[in-house]
Amino acid sequence: xxxxxxxxxxxxxxxxxxxxxxxxxxxxxxxxxxxxxxxxxxxxxxxxxxxxxxxxxxxxxxxxxxxxxxxxxxxxxxxxxxxxxxxxxxxxxxxxxxxxxxxxxxxxxxxxxxxxxxxxxxxxxxxxxxxxxxxxxxxxxxxxxxxxxxxxxxxxxxxxxxxxxxxxxxxxxxxxxxxxxxxxxxxxxxxxxxxxxxxxxxxxxxxxxxxxxxxxxxxxxxxxxxxxxxxxxxxxxxxxxxxxxxxxxxxxxxxxxxxxxxxxxxxxxxxxxxxxxxxxxxxxxxxxxxxxxxxxxxxxxxxxxxxxxxxxxxxxxxxxxxxxxxxxxxxxxxxxxxxxxxxxxxxxxxxxxxxxxxxxxxxxxxxxxxxxxxxxxxxxxxxxxxxxxxxxxxxxxxxxxxxxxxxxxxxxxxxxxxxxxxxxxxxxxxxxxxxxxxxxxxxxxxxxxxxxxxxxxxx
Numbered sequence: 164x165x166x167x168x169x170x171x172x173x174x175x176x177x178x179x180x181x182x183x184x185x186x187x188x189x190x191x192x193x194x195x196x197x198x199x200x201x202x203x204x205x206x207x208x209x210x211x212x213x214x215x216x217x218x219x220x221x222x223x224x225x226x227x228x229x230x231x232x233x234x235x236x237x238x239x240x241x242x243x244x245x246x247x248x249x250x251x252x253x254x255x256x257x258x259x260x261x262x263x264x265x266x267x268x269x270x271x272x273x274x275x276x277x278x279x280x281x282x283x284x285x286x287x288x289x290x291x292x293x294x295x296x297x298x299x300x301x302x303x304x305x306x307x308x309x310x311x312x313x314x315x316x317x318x319x320x321x322x323x324x325x326x327x328x329x330x331x332x333x334x335x336x337x338x339x340x341x342x343x344x345x346x347x348x349x350x351x352x353x354x355x356x357x358x359x360x361x362x363x364x365x366x367x368x369x370x371x372x373x374x375x376x377x378x379x380x381x382x383x384x385x386x387x388x389x390x391x392x393x394x395x396x397x398x399x400x401x402x403x404x405x406x407x408x409x410x411x412x413x414x415x416x417x418x419x420x421x422x423x424x425x426x427x428x429x430x431x432x433x434x435x436x437x438x439x440x441x442x443x444x445x446x447x448x449x450x451x452x453x454x455x456x457x458x459x460x461x462x463x464x465x466x467x468x469x470x471x472x473x474x475x476x477x478x479x480x481x482x483x484x485x486x487x488x489x490x491x492x493x494x495x496x497x498x499x500x501x502x503x504x505x506x507x508x509x510x511x512x513x514x515x516x517x518x519x520x521x522x523x524x525x526x527x528x529x530x531x532x533x534x535x536x537x538x539x540x541x542x543x544x545x546x547x548x549x550x551x552x553x554x555x556x557x558x559x560x561x562x563x564x565x566x567x568x569x570x571x572x573x574x575x576x577x578x579x580x581x582x583x584x585x586x587x588x589x590x591x592x593x594x595x596x597x598x599x600x601x602x603x604x605x606x607x608x609x610x611x612x613x614x615x616x617x618x619x620x621x622x
Contacts, residue, residue, distance in 0.1 A: 171369055171397045174382050174389065176305040183362065183385050187302040188311050190361050191295040192318030194254065197350045198288055199319040201265060203326030203461060204342035205230065205281070206444055210454070211339045218274050220445070224565025227441045228558045229278045233285030234292075235554030241290025242547020245297060250364040253294040255354050260287025262350030269340030269347070289554070293546040300534035300542060301364055302385075306480060312531030313476025320472065320523055323440070323465030331458035366542075369397040412541050413548060417598050421536055422545075424595040426552040429529060431587040432491070433556030434563070435498060436522050438581050439464065441561035442568065447511070450574050456508055460515045467516035468523020475524040476531055484596035487528050491588040494521035499582035502575035525588065532599065556584070 178184065209223055237257065245253035264284030271277040296312060303311040326342070333341050365381050368374035375396045383391045413422050443464060447457035471490070478486035497518050504511040530546070537545030567577055 167393050168396045168398050169391065169394050171366055171378075171382070171399050174386050174397070175301060175365070178302065178304045178385065180304060180307060183302050184304070184311065186360065187299055187362065188314050190357060191299045191315040192321075193353055193356075194258065194291050194295045195315050195318035196322035196325070197258070197261070197346065197353060198292055199322035199465065200326045200349075201261075201284075201288065201322075201346050203323040203440065203465065204330060204346055206441055206461065207326065207330035207334065207458065208339040208342060209441075210445060210448065211334065212274070212277075216274055220568045221565045222274060224441070224562050226274065226278050226281055227437075227561035227565075230281040230285045231437065231554050231557040231561065233282040234289035234557065235551045237286035237289025237291075238293050238547045238551040238554065240286070240547075242293045242544045242551070244290065245294040245364075245547070246367070246541065246544050249367050250294045250298040250301075251357070251361050254291045254298070254361065255357050257287040257289070257291030257294070258350055258354040258357060260284070261291065262287075262347045262354060264347070265343050265350060266347030269343035289550070293550050296530050296534055296546050296550075297542040298361075298364055300531075301366055302362070305535070308535050309476045309479045309528060309531030310473070312534055313472040313527050316472050316523075316527035316530055317469040319527065320465040320467075320469030320519070324462045324469070327458045327462030327465070331455055365397065366399050369399050410544075410548070413537065413545050418536060421595060421598050422549075424591050424598075425529070425533055425536065425549055427591040428525075428588050428595065429549055429553030430556035431584040431591065432522065432525050432529070433553045434560040434584040435494075435581050435588075436526055436560070437557040438560030438564040439498070439518070439522070442564040443515070445568065446574055446577065449568075451506065452508065452511070456511070460512055463512050463516040464519035465523070467519030468527065471520035471522075471524025472527030474520075475528045479528055479532065483600040484532070484592065485600075487525055487532070488589060488592045488596055490521045490525050490528075491585055491592055494518065494525065495582050495585035495589065497521060498585060499579050501581075502573070502578035522585070525592075536599070 205227065212218065213220070213223060241253045241257055244256075261284050264280055264287065268277060268280050268284060271280060295315065299311055299315050300308050329345065330339075330342055333345075362381065365378050365385070368378035368381065378397050379391060379394055382394075382397060383389075440461070443461050444454075444457040447460050448454060475486050475490050497514060501511070501514055501518060504514055530550075533546055533549045534542060564577070564581075567580060
């Protein structure tokens, strides 16, 4: 006798913030720590590489761009892998690739070697991130998804903060390779932890012919408060036409407008964000300040971003996208003012913290917004394309920064140039808000549970 079918959205959209949400969120936060630690580590290694290998700033900028191009390839490739072979499989595979090749980065002896290895390492890292975002979205209640994504990307900011503190302490003693040895070792250990503790996507299992029973069992552990006795199958977005080419489904309905606007915001904000992450230590040292001040400035930039992502993300979940539009509009003059701090270290550090609060706050909140825009069956692919397209800005930002630095422009003008893309972010985000608030945010608000419960899941 065939059992009954239940829609997965009825189980997950009203999932209480409890054990499984907390577990997945914390584990995926660790993935983000590894991501930003790596980006920040390269930023702090650059001054030593320039001196030891006698390379110019434009050539060094190609290593940043190669790393970010690897993230682009990885986010698109592993987004498809996550939708085809499972989120957990994609995350662990990406972590293993990244960890092993990050260790190898510390053994490089030339810029070309580093460029090639960094590109390959970041394919793995780029693959882990969109699947971690998709999995966190799935195991979070619909009304709190932007907040939980902001939490995992607070891990991104934490990793950058740790990168600055660790490099300031260890690089003078052991040299720049120690940063990569530490990051690679931690990433490999993390992959082992994820293998044991991270649950697979219920939506992915429900869509597989041989995964129906496992999906129901996992759903029963996640929602012990629901009566799933007799349920033999979970349906996932039955209204979706799965015969349609997957990329085209990112542009169906209102997503035909929301997806391009989302990509524009990603690209423009990434130009500024990754330009600052890559070159802020060099700019601070060029302004006559010490390496220690440069390290602290970038660490505070990331720390401000951790707080900003949580604050902006929570406001978006509660009230819609206006918070993101305001954050982007405030970020523009703050970034422009970074070059006007003169020799005042306290003022520079305070402004760097504020710049991180708003620029990283916008970026981290975008990930949650993207996760809510796309349905379960194409969420990894949607996230992969959004993050991948955003890498165009991530690649362009460091390269443009290297070119402008090579022109020996005044520091003030460099920060003015960094602020320009934020004006584009503000305009595109305002247009996206008109569609997001009237559909996605309204539906999420309607799905908010009225009673508190707890969910649990076993590894």
